[in-house]
Amino acid sequence: MTAHALYQPEDRVLDLSSLSDADHALIRSLAGRVDPGDRVLICLEPDDAERDELHVEFRHGRYYAVHLEGGEHLVALESDEHKRQKEYWHRAAQDAGYRSDTGIGTGTGTVLDVAIHGPVRTGVELRRADVTARAAALNTSGAHRAGWLPLWFSDSDRTPKWFHRIPSVGCNRISWDDLPPRRAATATGLRLVHAARCTTENFPRCFDRRRRPCGGYHPLLRPWRGVTVDDVAEMVPAGEAVPLQTPERWIYVVPRFGLAHYQQLTDGLGAYLPDTAPGAPTGAGAGAGGAGAGGRAGSRAWPVCRRCGKDMFLVRPGRELCENCRPMMREPM
Incomplete structure (x- = not known):
């Protein structure tokens, strides 16, 4: 591990x-x-x-x-596969016309595998599937405070615990025994935003938390296909692909106009807030001296609700939502 x-x-x-x-x-x-x-x-x-x-x-x-x-x-030393993945992102960024560096420190306790100097400074990190969600949140918070948009990449066959808990992108299964040709890596995990009527066919529950479908229109996220990792290396630093955060704190990379569409449908929701992502410290321990800035996180007396980020005072094993977001009396035993 x-x-x-x-x-x-x-x-x-x-x-x-x-x-x-x-x-x-x-x-x-x-x-x-x-x-x-x-x-x-x-x-x-x-x-x-x-x-x-x-x-x-x-x-x-x-x-x-x-x-x-x-x-x-x-x-252990980084693997040859890891080195080739860095080279692939580095090459893709340079092909897009951006200056790109590898192994750059942020000054907040994190090191970026690939730093892309576009209009949106993007820090790509090539991470293994067994990195915990908390470690991912701490790392991304530190990079964000240093002025970088963090983007984590995994080519693992299994979905990492941190995937979609931070800005993430995967790729199709390809060999990294040698450096793959340009545009050989197809990006996975990206989303498009559609407006869909609130029916039981489209949503398991109403977006506005009503018990029954309301009949209105809500955002529906569907896979964004036909995009390569090379495209992502161009679009994210250009601000044409951006992270979107749902009320449940799932985070997806979507087109810039997709985020605007989502915010129109939700009265302004969707902004990415890395310092309150799941597992990241909040409150007094989350400032410049928090764990993302070197691991000195302030201790918390209570777990945090996955949806609203507030302290949970009524806790049951396996529970992730607070009493306000999901009352215990409605939760099946």
């Missing part, structure tokens, strides 16, 4: 399973040099764990980041 860790001296988040040559050398240099209480390397995974310290050990030809209380994470 992948693990994100905070390297405290530089206030930087590292993916221990996919390190650059320089960061791999940095972690190797910590072997045998970190003592309990130094808090040099802090584990940011899993979601519900405390921020445990890590120390680095070398065993049987491999390096491991080890928890003081047990458990460990393999320290």
